[in-house]
Amino acid sequence: MPLDLVREAQEKLTVDHVDRAVQCQLSTHDGDHFGLLGDDGMCGTALWLRWYGMSEAELVVLPDCPATGGEGCCLFADHAERHTWEDTPEEAPCIS
Template sequence: MFAHEDGQHYGLLDDLEYGTALWLRWAGSDVELVVLPDCPVAGRGPDGEGCCLFADHATQHTWEEAHPMEDPCTS
């Protein structure tokens, strides 16, 4: 079984107004469009990178998972 077969999944479709984005949410064959607020958490330090996910997401923040050669918001 693959890690991404169960539970809800999200895909960023478009940034909307400041602080929100349009996401595609699916679980199995159920799919819906949802507008979710941006995650407000940023990395440590004065130039901390912002998280590119939505508020209250279940996984690590994107800056915690980032690889040095990838932009976490577009990869």
Template sequence: MQCQLSAHDDGKHHGLLAELDDFGTALWLRWHGRTEVDLMVLPDCGVVAPGLDGEGCCLFASHTEQHTWEDLLEAASCTN
């Protein structure tokens, strides 16, 4: 499992395990170090990228650091 958060310093990592049938929730693994692992049901992040075709964030609500679409915006601005 790979952490899906952008670079962060808090030591807690999150990996998406599965989308759930309940709209707007997913099953996540959270780990700290090599032995502490939690299985969590978390609501989806509802933040959308600016613009008409705004892409939704693929992480959970109240996550730390940046949204998943912010990486894409930075990459696009570097190539222009």
């Protein structure tokens, strides 16, 4: 994660440390990648890092996924692919 985005994320999250080794939280997929950075202090939203391949990354505030399936989904609204409770143990999340 680029240092300028780390600084910007720290300001938005009001935290001292942001992990620079962000991994995509979506199951294996094509398209944009999304790594959760943390709660942005607003109810029902979170700060995410979005990138595609080796292209530039950007910070985005996204609403939480409203879906429930016995437990809440830990992703954002309108995400691609499966909800977090639908991943099988033998399937690793996308780490590109």
